[in-house]
Amino acid sequence: MMPQDEPEQARYIVTALRRGLSILTLFHRERRVISVPDIAFELRLSRATAFRMAYTLERDGYLQRLPNSNAFQLGAKVLMLGFDYFQGTEVVSCGREAVYALRDRTGFSAHMCVRDGTEIVYVLNAASNHRLRGDIPVGTRYPCHAVASGRALLFGMSEADLATLYRGVTMHAFSDQTPTTVVELFTTIESEREQGYAANISGFVSGIVSLSAPVRDRDGSIVAAINVSDSETVLKDLASVREEVLLAAAQVSAQLGWRG
Template sequence: MTTLGNDVMEEGADRYNVPALERGLRVLCEFSRENRTLSAPELARRFDLPRSTVFRLLTTLESMGFLERAEGGRDYRLGLAVLRLGFEYLASLELTQLGTPLLQRLCEELRTPCNLVVRDGRSIVYVAKVAPPTPFASSVTVGTRLPAHATVLGRILLEDLSLPQLRALYPEDKLETFSPSTPKTVNELFDMVQSDRDRGYVLGEGFFESNISSIAAPVRDHSGHIVAALGATITSGHIEEARMDEMVQRVRETADAISGLLNYSPAAKVVALRGGHRA
């Protein structure tokens, strides 16, 4: 049970917090792929709040378009205002504004889907995607979230983390596996991403999905931190080694070009890891 009322008022909370606003935002965060619709009684139970309080929150969010009634009228689901906010966020990202034209050009050159992703905690989030007109239909769209530790693009985005930071992000003894290639422990994940870091790119065959290969390279900002990963998805069968080398080179060059637009200078040192050695 989420004791929302207590959490908001607990000692040490920021005195500038607005409890009612925080409650409303936490209500929105309860909706997900697993919880597409929720009722007022269910939300009241989760937050340990009076139904009257939850009803007022839901009514306010509904009036602003952030929630709408599901079929039947008893349950609620996310409204179009949430989608509009999401698209406005993507449009405001300097990364997508500057990177999308280069992503488009890379897609045309390689004739394969190309993506930009960022990390949100333990997940990667697709913020830009360009795909050629092919029969291949991908379930991945802008906004799709996938596990960082189990994807090629996620491995890129974890490269800046030291071993203690990775352990804080993944405190469990065993990592969830999605394919035979998924690292099973944090130590294994750390060794993998540091090898990727030294190499400068990742080429993974069937790492997350069988019969699909990915090439990924880091995008860095002016500070030298990795802020995104650029990837190309290869859905065809065997590719000649020379062609694959060419594709890897173009992905790396495009990632470097986007980094340059974000004022990253190759002359500047890449962020050094702190406490990054195996215990």
Template structure:
């Protein structure tokens, strides 16, 4: 029977007494692949990964294949370049929930809810879905139906268009290569070309105002959240029934408040755009 590991020896980066017996080299190299890709500002080839980790190309290929198969990596359309895949989020979701994005955004979302009187949300993209990480419900009684954990197709909603705006046209075409786009309302994009136009418009404007795009009788204002490197990592919105909004103040009040909140969260994540 293997002796239990002395917890005092489990210090990150400090080898235990029986380090060579405990260490799993393949697992270590696989995690190093994830670390290297997380630190890179672009996707990397198998050759580049092998060089940065200090292993042979064939070993690097097997690691990439395994991680790609499990969804921890995504390949470019020609499968030459790889970057982190959405399943990596599952590994750190509990940490995220307690320490990072949700914690960083919580106070800002509450302030946004209090300023506007409308429910505020935080969401990320998980492949084709928008995943709601947090919901701060309105105090007015006009409650939202999008609670924490809700998933909706990214293609049918403004938050999804903002989250997709960080992808290239080729990446989007690969993501929707089967051509299937769900319809939620008559305003839902019916094909990839329309979706790409919506995404491009959302990116150019920097926010999206919706009236009935996701649910008839409902409205929202959405904006992107950027990380330190300038990538879109999340989106926020205020959304609720039409009666929760004063539509004559949409551009003068609600949009600036949402943009201010998105900027505050982005700055807490280290994003400071050039003046």
């Protein structure tokens, strides 16, 4: 569905460009493959127009056609645009040294992630050298409610904010620790917010421990989260790791101008 523009704004709009971008926005975590008939139906286009637009995006590297099919998935150029954007942001630039230093001090995998709606996106990864490790590639997405970093990113939200954010969203359970309602999520966040960090022990992936703290900008808004994760067999001393994660998050926050 195309947005409605004011009459004086409409003359500046390139409709074909808008339609092409609208095709890209049809893809999401639960919908990685889209057919031409689906594109035509959802954007109210003829099948011929939908195909020509998808074909153009394919030729330019923004879409990739599935073998022997009229269906498409996102191409490498879209993924690189997102990767380059995140790598160029201030929070990632400030966080890179701190994340690698955190990995070196603790010996565990360290990461930075940001929030995109109800999901987190990993934007930095400093992998440990352990054979059993909590290594998470850049670009990986996880549901906020189920992982430590996601909940740390939600520390600044009230229960009403969470209700708005999760309206119409199903909160799937990944273990018996996973909050599956807004009330449960807010209760968990309140408790974790008081201690300054969020933690999962086999709460999302069995056998993996994760501990995360929020990063704030100069206004105090939470803009990222830093975490360490690794196997329960090697990440045993949560107390010392907690202090290291809090220190790393505080260092990046200070670089971003937070004086709290």
